[in-house]
Amino acid sequence: MSEQQVTPYNNQESKKGQVTTMFDKIAPYYDFLNRLLSAGIDTIWRKKAIAKIDSDVSEVLDIATGTADLAFEIVKQHPKTKVTGVDVSNEMLEVGRKKVIKRNKSESITLDLGDSENLQYDTNHFDAITAAFGVRNFENLEKGLAEMYRVLKPGGQMVILEFSRPKFFPFKQLYNTYFKYVLPVIGKITSKDPRAYQYLYESVQKFPDYENFDMILKKIGLKNTSWDSLSLGICTIYTGRK
């Protein structure tokens, strides 16, 4: 584990192990906290990200799918599309699997346990690859992104939604106060994990955003990259093609 790496529990375990433990722990509270802490805006961010995908995609891979909210948004906007969601946390997937059954989407959504840094899918397979709030948690960012690129068809799209840091006064200062001090307290009380929502703040501070993340996407081989920031820069949609 590199010294610079931001991890949930700051212990000797790998970042991947710590991230898996953390999401396994908070899985039962994850959806509720997403809605509460973002005042429901996270659902609009996912909608906007999926609106970037071509209309004729037939197979999409949703990386770090968690409880499958992005997968549901894909089949909502593209009812004929088959979505495979993959995640390292079995507890997050279990919440997702229950939702898939309850919403009668077993024909459209499959959820697999797996690691984005070592994907179990064929090269050049998927029409599009998506990831919402997942890539920041990778142990090795470029390895994870390179694997996503590998399984994408030539000409296929990658759409990544990730937190970024607002730049402008006074929103930047107001948001930072909320993100650094208020959100971790609500997260701690509700998720019963004292570190999870502090890790969220810390990991966003260290994560490359805007042109810096765009540069990494170009480096792994994506063409026609672009980014579009949402809610005054709280998060950003990054896109590119293989």
Ligand SMILES: C[S@@+](CC[C@H](N)C(=O)[O-])C[C@H]1O[C@@H](n2cnc3c(N)ncnc32)[C@H](O)[C@@H]1O
């Ligand atoms: C913040 S959640 C996002 C879940 C979902 N995409 C959403 O929009 O709500 C991040 C997810 O990334 C998963 N994750 C982290 N590292 C991963 C990896 N290397 N491969 C697959 N999933 C990973 C975690 O287990 C967790 O479920």
